[in-house]
Amino acid sequence: MFHSQVVVSMIPLLNKSEEAENWVYIGEGNINLVVAYRGDDPTYKGKVLRVIKNCKNKKLSTQDSILFKKQFSENVIQLLLGEEYVVPMFPVHTSTEFLQTLAVNVESHRPAFRTDKQIVVNSPTSFFLDDLTQIWPNSPAMTFELKPKWGFKPDSSFIDMSNTIKKRTTCRFCMHSYLRRVPKNNFCPLDLYSMDPVRVQKAVNVLLKENPLKKTLSVSINGKKASLTSEMDQQLFSTFIEYNDDHNTLMRDILERVLLHDPILKILKSLQMNLDEIDIEGIYSFFQRNSDYFKLVTDDINTWIDVVNRYQQRLEMKNSPINELDEQKQRIYEYILSMTFKDCSLMINVTPTVKENNTSKSITLSNGLSFQYDIKVIDTDLKSIDKIPFWFELDQSIVRHAIDTEFDKECY
Template sequence: MFHSQVVVSMVPSLNKSDEVDNWVYLGEGNLNLVVAYRGDDPNYKGKVLRVIKNCKNEKLSAQDSILFKKQFSEKVIQPLLGKEYVVPMFPVHTSVEFLQKLAFNVEPHRPAFRTDRQIVVNSPTSFLLDDLTQIWPNSTAMTFELKPKWGFKPDSSSIDMSNTIKKRTTCRFCMHSYLRRVPQNNFCPLDLYSIDQVRVRKAVNVLLKENPLKKTLSVSINGKKASLTSEIDQQLFSTFIEYNDDHNTLMQDILERVLLHDPILKILKSLQMNLDEIDVEGIYSLFQRNKDYFKLVMDDINIWMDVVNRYQQRLEMENSSINELDEQKQRIYEYILSMTFKDCSLMINVTPTVEGNNTSKIITLPNGLSFQYDIKVIDTDLKSIDKIPFWFELDQSIVRHAIETKFDKECHQ
């Protein structure tokens, strides 16, 4: 059990409704909503507050369950990704009065497709995190928020023979986009992960255009969302750097160089592939065959730490046997982790370098301009084991549609 009261008492509390007006809506995912601090209290300057959301059919998270997220980030995600890519989370007490007012304030700013889930107003704990758009307080910054998606094609003997050729030819993202009738625009996430300059450039070029893929990449400057076609936002761009040539080309150059220079996509691809070694078809088979015997506890941090240790040992030993019941449980746990890394986002911050900066995270463009950058991986909450049947059915629908309609796009690994 977590010692919740001890931990929470060590950080400031947000109790009063009159404090809410200093927090402004920043964004949200399926499970959390994020607001940024714009007041003068030094305890919160440069911070964002992450509050949990629920939906009609979900039980309210208990205090220990909320604090489990902190443990999961520190003891599972961090060892797999590396400490430099993980944002520290600081629990803070939040009162019902504060959260009710916050929920009221942010509602007009929320996108309609997110409003089915509301802030849990009686959650006793929320989290403070560093505002990743303000990591250099005295410098201007450009922030790319990139959701890189799946970086590999499966190659598992567990895949049904009727699906094997299609899954080995076309990546999951492209098949899913085709099923959803999203215009292809020649974008494939495998290009991003390729470490090939021409392919990375191609992918970045597509993502930086105004198109239906804008949920995959967004850009902000000094914390303000930027549109690439607006004259106002061209003026906003000039607050980042004085630059007389095409701003869009400069952004392409910056993002391309960062993705080629930093190992984060290589790390994510490795985690996605190795944690999902037998594909969802094999996982679903294990799950269905043994679900009456599995006692898969999701909220015990010690179990997840053991999963990470066994996973790392398996890679070193090159032992892929899955006959034992414990090993089958391990593979299901690993698959759930893989789904977290397939759905995470990157926060990539860049700022013009200053003389004397000795960090290794610097890129230099062909035009001679140099930029310091920082990358953090966000949206790494644990997925639910209950979604395995849904993931399997979605996978089958995606592949079946591609086969039946003779979708013939070839995605290169």
């Protein structure tokens, strides 16, 4: 087991309100808010601080539950994705005084749809991470933050017959967008995951043009947000590279080449599919049928390490009976992991180089320009098992709406 007391005694301390003045808002998700350091202390230069937000229907976060996030990242996510794609997390003490001031300072910079959840000001521990926009401190960097979404269509015998054809025809993202009345667009994540140059280019083109998809892709240069809905500011782009032609075309070519060159989307698609072999319809039936027979433990790292080991063994065995309660419990755990990988984001950083490096993390475009790149997978916190009923109801709403209204989009 993880001995939090040993770790806590070794971590730094942010305990003064004035220290919060050196941290600036850069973004947030459902669970965490992230600020970047802009002061002069070399201890914090090149770092961001991730603080937790309050969540409805969640028990109060304790030091052990917060530090479990570090364990989960290092012992589960890293094992499944590979060390090169995971950002190391370093715990730091955060006082109530510091967090209260930080919460006040960032409030005006937060998007309105995020302000229903606030920073937990009595959180005893937060996390330092490397600032992924500054991984080459003396070089310019372009950063793509991409949420690739679900990369597959389900093919499970547990899907109800009335839903089977629709689920095997139209991908979940496109059906969900249709339910939410997102303005019609041509983006389908299956194009992004296809590894077909024509389809990947099509997906990237849409992402760089469509305003409704701004939550799916954002771009920054040297840490400053760039607009995707208008011609990029010449001065901002010139801080990245001297380039006389169309900036958006260059952005498209860079992102497209990186996604085709790197195996990360193949890895994510494989994890999503194999961890969700049963589909939520089967998982929900297991959850209902067996909830009285076993307790689902989520805050014990040894449980999750065992889940990963059993998952990898199952892949090697190919066939594994699922009529046993223990195996059904395993599949529920696996589904929870699949939901993490369906909702993660990619931080893709690119910097110009004189020529293509000998490392695998470099590309050269058709115009002769070469770039070094780095990819990290973020937003990989463990999802809640309690959300299984919600996921099932949402799934059924998405599919029923597509069927009832004869939504006829075919995804490949």
